[in-house]
Amino acid sequence: MRKQIEGSRAVAEAVALARPEVICAYPISPQTHIVEGLGELVKSGKIAPCEFVNVESEFAAMSVAIGASAAGARAYTATASQGLLFMAEAVYNASGLGLPIVMTLANRAIGAPINIWNDHSDSMSQRDCGWIQLFAAHNQEALDLHIQAFKLAEELSMPVMVCMDGFILTHAVEGIDMPTQDEVDAFLPPYEPRQVLDPAEPVSIGAMVGPEAFMEVRYLAHAKQTVALERIPEIAAEFCDRFGRNTGGLVRSYHCDDAETIVVALGSVIGTLRETVEELRRDGMKIGVLGISSFRPFPLAAVREVLQGAKRVVVLEKSFSVGLGGVVSTDVRLALEGAPVRGYTVVAGLGGRAITRASLASTLRDAVDEKLEPLTFMDLDWRIVNRQLEREAASRRSGPIAENLLRDVGSVASKVS
Amino acid sequence: MDKPFAITLDPGSSLANKTGSWRTMRPVYVDRLPPCNAQCPAGEDIQGWLYHAESGDYETAWRQLVRDNPFPAIMGRVCYHTCESVCNRGKLDEPVGINSVERFLGDEAITRGWRFEPPAADSGKRVLVVGAGPSGMSAAYHLRRLGHRVTVYEAGPLMGGMMRFGIPQYRLPRDVLDAEMQRIVDLGAEVRLNSKVKRIEEMMAEFDAAFLAVGAHIGKRAFIPAKDGSRILDAVSVLRSMEGEEKPMLGRRVVVYGGGNTAIDVARTARRLGATEAIIVYRRTREKMPAHDFEVEEALQEGVMVKWLSTIKQQGADGDAGALTIEKMELDEKGFPQPTGEFETLEADSLVLALGQDVDLSLLDGVPGLELKDGVVQVDPATMMAGRAGLFAGGDMVPAERNVTVAVGHGKKAARHIDAWLRGTRYAPPPKHELASFERLNTWYYSDAPKTMRPQLDLARRTGSFDEVQGGLTEDNALFEARRCLSCGNCFECDNCYGVCPDNAVIKLGPGQRFQFNYDYCKGCGICVAECPCGAIEMVAEEV
Amino acid sequence: MNASIKFYQTGTFTVGNRLLSPEQRSVQASLERSNAINSGHRACQGCGEALGARYAVDAAMRAVNGQLIAANATGCLEVFSTPYPETSWQLPWIHSLFGNAAAVGTGIAAALKVKGRQDVRVIAQGGDGGTTDIGFGCLSGMFERNDDVLYLCYDNEAYMNTGVQRSSATPHAARTNTTMPVGPEPGAPFGQGKKLPLIAMAHEIPYVATATVADLHDLENKVERAMSMHGARYLHVLVPCPLGWGADSADTIKLARLARETGIFPVLEAERGEVTAVSKIRRRIPVEEYLRLQKRFAHLFGKPGHPEMVAAIQAEADRNICRFKLLDKTEAV
Numbered sequence A: 001m002r003k004q005i006e007g008s009r010a011v012a013e014a015v016a017l018a019r020p021e022v023i024c025a026y027p028i029s030p031q032t033h034i035v036e037g038l039g040e041l042v043k044s045g046k047i048a049p050c051e052f053v054n055v056e057s058e059f060a061a062m063s064v065a066i067g068a069s070a071a072g073a074r075a076y077t078a079t080a081s082q083g084l085l086f087m088a089e090a091v092y093n094a095s096g097l098g099l100p101i102v103m104t105l106a107n108r109a110i111g112a113p114i115n116i117w118n119d120h121s122d123s124m125s126q127r128d129c130g131w132i133q134l135f136a137a138h139n140q141e142a143l144d145l146h147i148q149a150f151k152l153a154e155e156l157s158m159p160v161m162v163c164m165d166g167f168i169l170t171h172a173v174e175g176i177d178m179p180t181q182d183e184v185d186a187f188l189p190p191y192e193p194r195q196v197l198d199p200a201e202p203v204s205i206g207a208m209v210g211p212e213a214f215m216e217v218r219y220l221a222h223a224k225q226t227v228a229l230e231r232i233p234e235i236a237a238e239f240c241d242r243f244g245r246n247t248g249g250l251v252r253s254y255h256c257d258d259a260e261t262i263v264v265a266l267g268s269v270i271g272t273l274r275e276t277v278e279e280l281r282r283d284g285m286k287i288g289v290l291g292i293s294s295f296r297p298f299p300l301a302a303v304r305e306v307l308q309g310a311k312r313v314v315v316l317e318k319s320f321s322v323g324l325g326g327v328v329s330t331d332v333r334l335a336l337e338g339a340p341v342r343g344y345t346v347v348a349g350l351g352g353r354a355i356t357r358a359s360l361a362s363t364l365r366d367a368v369d370e371k372l373e374p375l376t377f378m379d380l381d382w383r384i385v386n387r388q389l390e391r392e393a394a395s396r397r398s399g400p401i402a403e404n405l406l407r408d409v410g411s412v413a414s415k416v417s
Numbered sequence B: 001m002d003k004p005f006a007i008t009l010d011p012g013s014s015l016a017n018k019t020g021s022w023r024t025m026r027p028v029y030v031d032r033l034p035p036c037n038a039q040c041p042a043g044e045d046i047q048g049w050l051y052h053a054e055s056g057d058y059e060t061a062w063r064q065l066v067r068d069n070p071f072p073a074i075m076g077r078v079c080y081h082t083c084e085s086v087c088n089r090g091k092l093d094e095p096v097g098i099n100s101v102e103r104f105l106g107d108e109a110i111t112r113g114w115r116f117e118p119p120a121a122d123s124g125k126r127v128l129v130v131g132a133g134p135s136g137m138s139a140a141y142h143l144r145r146l147g148h149r150v151t152v153y154e155a156g157p158l159m160g161g162m163m164r165f166g167i168p169q170y171r172l173p174r175d176v177l178d179a180e181m182q183r184i185v186d187l188g189a190e191v192r193l194n195s196k197v198k199r200i201e202e203m204m205a206e207f208d209a210a211f212l213a214v215g216a217h218i219g220k221r222a223f224i225p226a227k228d229g230s231r232i233l234d235a236v237s238v239l240r241s242m243e244g245e246e247k248p249m250l251g252r253r254v255v256v257y258g259g260g261n262t263a264i265d266v267a268r269t270a271r272r273l274g275a276t277e278a279i280i281v282y283r284r285t286r287e288k289m290p291a292h293d294f295e296v297e298e299a300l301q302e303g304v305m306v307k308w309l310s311t312i313k314q315q316g317a318d319g320d321a322g323a324l325t326i327e328k329m330e331l332d333e334k335g336f337p338q339p340t341g342e343f344e345t346l347e348a349d350s351l352v353l354a355l356g357q358d359v360d361l362s363l364l365d366g367v368p369g370l371e372l373k374d375g376v377v378q379v380d381p382a383t384m385m386a387g388r389a390g391l392f393a394g395g396d397m398v399p400a401e402r403n404v405t406v407a408v409g410h411g412k413k414a415a416r417h418i419d420a421w422l423r424g425t426r427y428a429p430p431p432k433h434e435l436a437s438f439e440r441l442n443t444w445y446y447s448d449a450p451k452t453m454r455p456q457l458d459l460a461r462r463t464g465s466f467d468e469v470q471g472g473l474t475e476d477n478a479l480f481e482a483r484r485c486l487s488c489g490n491c492f493e494c495d496n497c498y499g500v501c502p503d504n505a506v507i508k509l510g511p512g513q514r515f516q517f518n519y520d521y522c523k524g525c526g527i528c529v530a531e532c533p534c535g536a537i538e539m540v541a542e543e544v
Numbered sequence C: 001m002n003a004s005i006k007f008y009q010t011g012t013f014t015v016g017n018r019l020l021s022p023e024q025r026s027v028q029a030s031l032e033r034s035n036a037i038n039s040g041h042r043a044c045q046g047c048g049e050a051l052g053a054r055y056a057v058d059a060a061m062r063a064v065n066g067q068l069i070a071a072n073a074t075g076c077l078e079v080f081s082t083p084y085p086e087t088s089w090q091l092p093w094i095h096s097l098f099g100n101a102a103a104v105g106t107g108i109a110a111a112l113k114v115k116g117r118q119d120v121r122v123i124a125q126g127g128d129g130g131t132t133d134i135g136f137g138c139l140s141g142m143f144e145r146n147d148d149v150l151y152l153c154y155d156n157e158a159y160m161n162t163g164v165q166r167s168s169a170t171p172h173a174a175r176t177n178t179t180m181p182v183g184p185e186p187g188a189p190f191g192q193g194k195k196l197p198l199i200a201m202a203h204e205i206p207y208v209a210t211a212t213v214a215d216l217h218d219l220e221n222k223v224e225r226a227m228s229m230h231g232a233r234y235l236h237v238l239v240p241c242p243l244g245w246g247a248d249s250a251d252t253i254k255l256a257r258l259a260r261e262t263g264i265f266p267v268l269e270a271e272r273g274e275v276t277a278v279s280k281i282r283r284r285i286p287v288e289e290y291l292r293l294q295k296r297f298a299h300l301f302g303k304p305g306h307p308e309m310v311a312a313i314q315a316e317a318d319r320n321i322c323r324f325k326l327l328d329k330t331e332a333v
């Protein structure tokens, strides 16, 4: 059924169609609408049987999900940003224990300075946590990915994080195809836990493992993600067969076959990029876009396959490893190991900074013109930065940077948090 | 279940980890000797029979008891129960009323008609027992149980010895005495009454061995200058005549001279016979009196009076046949009474001497190898055998404390050694366990429960009749009392060790089977030892 | 046999009593007890926590016919019971993190509810650190939502697993490796710390109780009572730790007993925030007798010692005695 619907609501309804049994979440912008939606659906009896637990923190949210999942329930939670960090310990734990929890991450920047707007710092901070991380490029995909995520998670017994850009997707109202319950039921079988807390077969889950076996445990987690590399496209294909929509999978490329320049990106910015690329192509530029849907496991081969024929690759990132540069770029470069491809990192959109087609187009033109720095901060206000740097150079201790910058920008304090 | 490697494990698999290897000390179960058992002159396993009484299994308790002593109902009345004075519970609140439970069991056995188990197979050996007092009958009983043929010769007309002809009825009703004596006869001991043995040596040919227990029946006399017509009697004779048709004529004012239990018994008897005044004259103070304090107390309650620190110098002073001259005494620094030269006079219709008894040793004439000393027969204290082979002796006639319990104990001990002697072996008593002293116990676990008092006959009826003064316990009370036992030094299966082990290293073997350590897992922490209420576990160094 | 007669020989203090009918005996006395923690675990000799956990979990197992799932916080209990490749647990058990046992319990309970498995019950358990400190948020949340979980805190009064550091349950003046007996106020500072049972009561949850490993019957009764109820329940069990307290391994139960008999550790029961019962002191004892057995208090008694601190601890015990009426009326405080 086609609906005009907010992204968050669409996700909530998709999650509902997956028949979750325990939902526990703690509010944080921009995830709030998802859990509010689910809360209402549970309370009204539209999702049943289901327990909605109003936890006291994200740490508890993930912990409740862990308990529920280990006890054999399909468990779901959602968070963003600070919330993800607050639950970080449990995030690692869920994957370590091999519990197929599905979590929506409404991507948001991480403070300080506190900032509620979108970027991918939160996802990237948990890059190595052992979860599968899928990125939605648009709301339809966000919706579809949730349904696929449960299937993937439960098949492999490992948790899946569905990442969708905060506000840009979560709060955008769009036309969306909402599958029916029967369709989803046909696609997603009931949860059959691989291991479960059951008095009939009393196992101990969560042993302490020492040096004698820890490496093996880790390797096995990696091997499982390798299997996921195969299952993700298969599940996407099966999903496509049933629902007629080609969403999910490992990567998605646009105009890459003949492209000399390929832009790599994750999430909703792919839409903007596609438009920009269409525009640049009209100018005769051989440029394409590679969207990465599965960030973990990282599809090295698929990425290499697409990128190795290009002359240059520009990784457009909404994340930033302070002191180094790109986060996704590092992985992309690994995929291109040995290939004669020039790589650029463009950091953009941090903390919700708008990524405009104009800026993108000019940046990409620079790239094609070989004028782009290897690490570029798109639309950075150099006036401010330089002034501060000068100040700092002048006196070692110059007060909180954020305040100084805001003073320069002319706003006193951020009103949202 | 498809368990992820290393993270998810099968239940209880830690059994593979034998933590016993950590141990430097190991706990071991022990049996320690309860102080009551250690103290009992008859060698009763008191803690052992209380254990059964606690569960209300009185018959088993009684059977356990009579393994050592065939007279629970008698003991429960006349035994001086020194066991209670050493009872560890006494350090907590009050000692367990061992004696009253024993009496309960004895009475229960009489009421219910419990009989002894049949004796062991006939050994073909014949044993002579001389004297049907407690010692002789105890020996007869044990010898019968061991399968020997026993013939008891008794000079008197009835069985019981001093228990019948000394201990008054109000302390030991005769039906009780009869019942417990008869039970031994029923076991097959042949008792010949009115059959005094004159020359033991002459009879030895007929028997393979003999046990002598003739008691001490000759009243000791003191020289008291007296006028003709003075009535001076001896206590043993007075009490003996209580058993005959003719009750003794003591008059209204009776003075008893002496400070032992016999003196008390005579004075109390005199009160019951109608004496308005029964006065005991004793040389020393109450603290020094050999009579048991509870008996003194009962006597005083019944109106018996005592002149402490007094001796009788003369009877019939100033021509008054009933006048006794009493001299006041005082104790010197060593506690001995010394005359003061102060005199007074006491009117008495009769004077009863209760100054102790001597043994009539005439039947021993001509026995080779015997040693007599201080008027008693010397025996090897380990075996009770006298200087002549095959001749054993016990009870009042050998050097020991003179009471029923000791006499019974001698009978048992002698029987065991006679048995061994008859079989050409030597009886080796099992090694004694270490004492279960109070410090070994963890008394926290025993709840507070003061001793139950036995009912006593009211005073009015006491002086007017020979009814039994001391009542028995009801079943509830007996059970209560039995359960006050701390089971010192002997596992009573409280499950503490089984429960308190942090390593589940104690194996419970089931009712009556006690426990075992599982040394595969026992880490040697010692909690079981610390928390064993009765001190039946000990830590020993692990051999490396 | 007359069942109304009391069992004076041992009263109700020993683990078992052969004179009681099997139903009346303690769980620990039974051959059928579940031994929820099996032999072979790696707890120190005389570990009170290993003991307390078996007491409590076995009792819970009996109360619910073995239909029990446990969530466990990080700490000694977890580490000594489940080092790969062996676990001591004989019931479904999960260890997630140090600070989230209560929430994991909530999750399990939620799952069971959804699955219609109301017959299966949930406990969550942890040490004092995992309960009063790092896990307090999750615990309070579990309480406040009245989730159907019995939380068992095994209080050994410090972070033992990490080598004896102070927790908010560490008693005043006690030496730990982060409250060393040095300086003018040696040991854990006075004026700090929290009493979690009282905080639990403030949540007005159905049931809160304290117990020690020294009174098995009381502990088992409380577990049974707790398991007869639904909603959030809390049982705080004092479990002496020979290693952390510097005590003889054989003294574990004795110390727990003394903690109660001195008034240092009040043993009580509360429902919906109101105290409903207290265990009276049976033989009152000065705190010194308790403190002296533990090296963590050794600095109070050396030369010159700290009699003023001993007095302050005595005052704390006395306050407990007054506040919770731990003595029978006949005895004055």
Ligand SMILES: Cc1cc2nc3c(=O)[nH]c(=O)nc-3n(C[C@H](O)[C@H](O)[C@H](O)COP(=O)(O)OP(=O)(O)OC[C@H]3O[C@@H](n4cnc5c(N)ncnc54)[C@H](O)[C@@H]3O)c2cc1C
Pocket (backbone or CB within 6 Å): B078, B079, B080, B130, B131, B132, B133, B134, B135, B136, B153, B154, B155, B156, B159, B160, B161, B162, B163, B166, B167, B168, B195, B196, B197, B198, B213, B214, B215, B216, B217, B236, B239, B261, B262, B265, B360, B363, B394, B395, B396, B397, B402, B403, B404, B405, B407
């Ligand atoms: C008044 C009194 C009260 C007592 N009260 C107590 C008391 O309360 N508790 C207690 O424990 N003790 C008491 N005693 C002591 C106790 O009675 C004796 O220690 C005990 O009876 C000694 O036992 P026995 O078998 O050695 O001798 P006896 O009991 O004296 O028995 C010896 C038997 O041998 C018989 N006999 C003697 N010579 C011959 C022979 N030649 N041939 C055949 N038979 C012979 C006698 O007739 C007698 O029956 C009391 C003693 C007296 C005198």
Ligand SMILES: Cc1ncc(C[n+]2csc(CCOP(=O)(O)OP(=O)(O)O)c2C)c(N)n1
Pocket (backbone or CB within 6 Å): A089, C049, C074, C075, C076, C077, C098, C099, C126, C127, C128, C129, C130, C131, C134, C156, C157, C158, C159, C160, C161, C162, C167
């Ligand atoms: C988040 C986190 N912080 C710290 C630790 C380290 N740690 C593990 S157990 C423990 C102490 C446990 O103390 P407590 O809960 O009292 O249990 P005990 O070991 O004393 O039984 C600590 C600090 C951890 N595992 N996780």
Ligand code: SF4
Pocket (backbone or CB within 6 Å): C042, C043, C044, C045, C046, C047, C048, C049, C050, C076, C077, C080, C156, C160, C161, C240, C241, C242, C243, C244
């Ligand atoms: S350190 Fe303490 S709590 Fe931990 S295992 Fe040892 S005794 Fe038990």
Ligand SMILES: [Mg+2]
Pocket (backbone or CB within 6 Å): C127, C128, C129, C154, C155, C156, C157, C158, C159, C160, C167
């Ligand atoms: Mg602790």
